[in-house]
Each structure stands twice: as C-alpha cells, then as structure tokens.
Amino acid sequence: MAEVKAKTRVAVAGLGAIGADVVKALDQGIEGLRLVAVASQSPGKHEGWLAKLASKPKVLPIAELADAADIVVECAPSKLVRSIVAPVVERGKTAVVLSVGALLQNEDLIGLAREHGGQIIVPTGALIGLDAVTAAAVGTIHSAKLVTRKPVAGLLGAPHLVEHNIEIADITEPLRVFEGSAREAARGFPANLNVAVALSLAGIGPDRTRVEIWADPTVTRNTHRIEVDSDSARFSMGIENIPSENPKTGRITALSVIATLRKLRASLRIGT
Incomplete structure (x- = not known):
C-alpha cells in the first residue's frame, strides 16, 4: 500500500482582494496543501468571512508565520515583504512573493534563500509568457x-x-x-x-x-x-x-497564485 504524504502547510500574509481569494481556494481544497494560518494588519476586519471557512486557520502575527507553515504566500503591501520573506527562507522554507518589485530593494533575500536552502517563487501574476x-x-x-x-x-x-x-x-x-x-x-x-x-x-x-x-x-x-x-x-x-x-x-493575479499553488504538489504539472 502506497504511503500517503502529509499535506504541506500553507500560510497567507495579507487578506486584501488577492489574499482573500487565495485563502478561500486553499480552504476549498488544493491537492497536497493545507491552510494553517493567516496574517493581516487589520485582523478584526476579516473575522466574519474567516469564521465561515470549512477549516478556520489560525490568525497569527507575521513574525510567527514562518514557524507555522512550510509555504508562506505574500499578498501584502510591498513595505512588509522583507518581514514576511526573510524568516521563511532563513528556515529553508518557501515564500511565494507577489510584491516582486520589493525584491529589487531587498535583493539579498535571494542570497539568503540560497544560503539556507529556501526558495522564493514569483507567480506569473498579471503578465503572460x-x-x-x-x-x-x-x-x-x-x-x-x-x-x-x-x-x-x-x-x-x-x-x-x-x-x-x-x-x-x-x-x-x-x-x-x-x-x-x-x-x-x-x-x-x-x-x-x-x-x-x-x-x-x-x-x-x-x-x-x-x-x-x-x-x-x-x-x-x-x-x-x-x-x-x-x-x-x-x-x-x-x-x-x-x-x-x-x-x-487584475483579477487574474489571484488566479495565478492559486494556479502556482496547485502546481506545487499536483499529480500532473503542465508548463515550464
């Protein structure tokens, strides 16, 4: 009998238009992944819809996401990118970064990921090709x-x-x-x-x-x-x-993040 792999734990930082869609998609189910935590600058603002999720995630400070999850998805203002990504890659884990422009002001994060065996994933987002x-x-x-x-x-x-x-x-x-x-x-x-x-x-x-x-x-x-x-x-x-x-x-940005997460543990993966 084949061994069933444990689901990869995912946290989402930022609950704006994109982050909320990603959280809901994870709650509905993405192969091999499990939503465990979220973070927001205004957590009280989101209590209503978070309570309606099938499996309510923990609401944590940004600083605690890296310990709670294997993958942290950044959907936050660009000024918070360093505080979200650095602890994740320092632990050899994976950060999915939407505010990719902030990487140009924090280029050392790429070296930090390399040094500790972490990974930064940038979804295609609103672009193509x-x-x-x-x-x-x-x-x-x-x-x-x-x-x-x-x-x-x-x-x-x-x-x-x-x-x-x-x-x-x-x-x-x-x-x-x-x-x-x-x-x-x-x-x-x-x-x-x-x-x-x-x-x-x-x-x-x-x-x-x-x-x-x-x-x-x-x-x-x-x-x-x-x-x-x-x-x-x-x-x-x-x-x-x-x-x-x-x-x-664009609306497609959130869908691109969801597609990226689906690829991570999918039985069939299409595209480069």
Whole structure:
C-alpha cells in the first residue's frame, strides 16, 4: 500500500482582494496543501468571512508565520515583504512573493534563500509568457520590452506621477507617463509594475528590460504587451486583465497564485 504524504502547510500574509481569494481556494481544497494560518494588519476586519471557512486557520502575527507553515504566500503591501520573506527562507522554507518589485530593494533575500536552502517563487501574476521568457533566457535574450496601458484610476497616486507633477485625472486621450528601465518603473509605480520586475527577473534583468507606461482613459482593462528578441525566438504577447476590487490589480493575479499553488504538489504539472 502506497504511503500517503502529509499535506504541506500553507500560510497567507495579507487578506486584501488577492489574499482573500487565495485563502478561500486553499480552504476549498488544493491537492497536497493545507491552510494553517493567516496574517493581516487589520485582523478584526476579516473575522466574519474567516469564521465561515470549512477549516478556520489560525490568525497569527507575521513574525510567527514562518514557524507555522512550510509555504508562506505574500499578498501584502510591498513595505512588509522583507518581514514576511526573510524568516521563511532563513528556515529553508518557501515564500511565494507577489510584491516582486520589493525584491529589487531587498535583493539579498535571494542570497539568503540560497544560503539556507529556501526558495522564493514569483507567480506569473498579471503578465503572460514568463515560461517562454525563462526558456529563452537559457540561451541569449537580446532585448525585452513591456508596454503597459492602464485606466486612469489604476495609476492615480503613483510616486512617479506625484514627483513629476504629472496630472492624469482629467486626460481625454492616452498619455505616456513613463519610459525607462524595469528598475525605475518599480520605484516609480510600486503598486502597479510588479509585472515589469517579474519579466526582468525571468529575462535580462531590471536594468536592461525596457518599460513604457500609458495612462489611457479609452481602456477599461489593465493591458500588458511584452516583446522579446532572443537567439532562440522572437515573440510578442499581450494580455488585457479585468481589474479586481483594487483597480491597480487584475483579477487574474489571484488566479495565478492559486494556479502556482496547485502546481506545487499536483499529480500532473503542465508548463515550464
């Protein structure tokens, strides 16, 4: 008789639109995984729906998640990434990171994971084609570019716009508000451009990956198009994401995290 493997314990840090969807999916059941804990800056705000889960997780401080679980999923504000991820990888465990832009300000976390046998997983999120980019990067990528178009509401308040006094609230036609590197994009649009950093880390790095950002009152979806030229293939791909409750984030982002978790212990795994 085959031995049944114990389920891998999962915790979720952050219970916003994405974190809540991930928690509910885990509660409904993902092969080989078990939800054991959550953390939130406002735990009282979520008591009602957490109480309705089939198996209510413990509500813990962020600092205790690394001991409670084998995998910690970060769905929190980028300023909390270090406090969530560092204890996890120091224990040789796995952190699933959505605020990937914060990794550029905390690059030592990657070395920390390597040193202790931990792992940082970045889901594809709101982008498309990272499997093709990682495959091309095994060879040589000559260039990589991301062009993002977002409804005005999805960009309001971005530090780059504030710093450069770029007013977009009343625009009536598309306006390019940024052109530069993925590293600069992540700094100027920390709540919007995790996709740029994910693309750069999959490919040729944050300084060589080029980014354009457009505020576009004519679109209702967060639109991303990537263009890659390499020694193995030339490809371009686009995606139009329906915004979630948070206009800065597409609905598909939460689904991407859930798909990533399903792959971890799945009997059949598709894709790179």
